[in-house]
Amino acid sequence: MTGVVTKSTGSKYLVKANNKIFECVLVGKIRLEGRKTTNPVAVGDMVDIEQDENEEAAITKIYPRKNYIIRKSINLSKQAQILASNLDQAVLIATLVSPRTSLGFIDRFLITAEAYNIPAKLIFNKSDLLNDELLNIQKEIIALYTNVGYECFEVSSYDKTQIEKLKPLFKDKTTLITGHSGVGKSTFINALEPSLNLKTGEISSVHLKGMHTTTFAELHSLSFGGNIIDTPGIKELGLVEMKKEEIGHYFPEIRARMNDCKFNNCLHINEPKCAVIAAVEANEISEERYHSYLGILNGEEMDWKAWEIK
Numbered sequence: 001m002t003g004v005v006t007k008s009t010g011s012k013y014l015v016k017a018n019n020k021i022f023e024c025v026l027v028g029k030i031r032l033e034g035r036k037t038t039n040p041v042a043v044g045d046m047v048d049i050e051q052d053e054n055e056e057a058a059i060t061k062i063y064p065r066k067n068y069i070i071r072k073s074i075n076l077s078k079q080a081q082i083l084a085s086n087l088d089q090a091v092l093i094a095t096l097v098s099p100r101t102s103l104g105f106i107d108r109f110l111i112t113a114e115a116y117n118i119p120a121k122l123i124f125n126k127s128d129l130l131n132d133e134l135l136n137i138q139k140e141i142i143a144l145y146t147n148v149g150y151e152c153f154e155v156s157s158y159d160k161t162q163i164e165k166l167k168p169l170f171k172d173k174t175t176l177i178t179g180h181s182g183v184g185k186s187t188f189i190n191a192l193e194p195s196l197n198l199k200t201g202e203i204s205s206v207h208l209k210g211m212h213t214t215t216f217a218e219l220h221s222l223s224f225g226g227n228i229i230d231t232p233g234i235k236e237l238g239l240v241e242m243k244k245e246e247i248g249h250y251f252p253e254i255r256a257r258m259n260d261c262k263f264n265n266c267l268h269i270n271e272p273k274c275a276v277i278a279a280v281e282a283n284e285i286s287e288e289r290y291h292s293y294l295g296i297l298n299g300e301e302m303d304w305k306a307w308e309i310k
């Protein structure tokens with residue numbers, strides 16, 4: 001049978017095939033193949049499974065992936081994990097408060113999606129918690145990313161009207177949803193598809209950060225068509241390996257101008273006749289995004305507060 005992996009716990013895999021869920025192991029020859037990631041099988045993978053005489057199921061084949069998105073650990077191990085595969089889009093749930101999502105984190109998510117050619121969208125949640133000043137700042141942030149070409153939405157997961165308006169965004173697509181712990185991913189998904197009744201968590205009163213409720217990535221079918229892949233809350237998002245000269249390609253506003261630079265290998269730092277620097281000076285590229293680019297170029301962990309936008 002051919003099916004789709006809906007959950008991976010590291011040793012066992014749930015596979016949906018013929019409208020049934022099978023708990024599967026991975027046959028040794030696949031498990032031992034040389035792989036650069038910690039997980040040989042990812043949620044969203046199309047696989048073949050076989051059952052033995054005891055009706056125990058095993059994954060015998062993994063089909064080539066249309067695409068996938070990787071999370072690289074920022075700790076010393078630098079190991080990479082495939083979050084999910086065969087995606088139509090990736091959506092980041094971001095919040096200005098409880099907890100705060102930094103612009104640096106948003107940019108790293110967008111770069112990762114660009115690197116794997118996965119359309120990315122931003123949903124700013126918990127708008128009901130924002131005062132007028134923060135609502136205005138959120139609109140500035142949304143304008144920042146909209147001007148670059150990313151679709152942005154602001155919602156409260158408790159406003160049914162707002163959630164209903166977002167359903168067409170997910171219909172008949174396989175969507176990865178990610179973000180920090182505590183931004184309300186599970187609450188948002190429950191609002192979108194109440195029958196799922198996913199476990200939701202509380203915000204730590206000490207650190208104002210979310211506490212993990214989702215332990216493993218999991219694929220959920222939507223009654224109105226499509227699938228959502230819920231992921232564990234990500235503390236930090238380490239970028240996959242990429243050369244310095246490649247990073248600019250994953251900023252759409254830099255990519256659009258880099259061919260006008262004097263030098264083909266321009267890194268847009270201080271080179272003469274750099275079209276990107278000229279665009280920053282002319283306010284055609286935002287300073288926030290440009291400094292984010294420079295920070296990533298230098299391997300720095302950027303963590304600006306959203307309300308530092310001028």
